[in-house]
Amino acid sequence: MSDKRIHSAKWSRLAKKILIRDSYECAIDGCDTPATTVDHVRPSSKYPELFWDEDNLVAMCAKHNFSKGAREAGETRNTWYNPDWFPPDYIAEKMKQ
Ligand SMILES: [Zn+2]
Numbered sequence: 079m080s081d082k083r084i085h086s087a088k089w090s091r092l093a094k095k096i097l098i099r100d101s102y103e104c105a106i107d108g109c110d111t112p113a114t115t116v117d118h119v120r121p122s123s124k125y126p127e128l129f130w131d132e133d134n135l136v137a138m139c140a141k142h143n144f145s146k147g148a149r150e151a152g153e154t155r156n157t158w159y160n161p162d163w164f165p166p167d168y169i170a171e172k173m174k175q
Contacts (some may be wrong), residue, residue, distance in 0.1 A: 100137035113137035
């Protein structure tokens with residue numbers, strides 16, 4: 079079951095903040111795909127108290143975030159992803175700064 083908090087405006091704001099903090103770089107070593115999602119390091123289905131904890135959040139590219147979800151069978155991944163907010167050109171520009 080998905081956490082309803084993922085759809086809140088508060089989460090959208092926090093996710094944007096984390097992406098900026100991590101410079102849109104995927105947390106996976108060696109990955110150079112711009113991060114457009116935010117991953118809960120410790121899954122919020124098991125650690126709901128860490129949902130808003132910035133230390134538990136990392137920027138991650140969509141591919142790695144969703145493949146991580148696939149690996150953890152039965153685990154709900156709470157992922158923020160809105161490609162309209164961060165089109166590739168926008169991210170490329172941010173990563174140059
Ligand atoms: Zn990645």
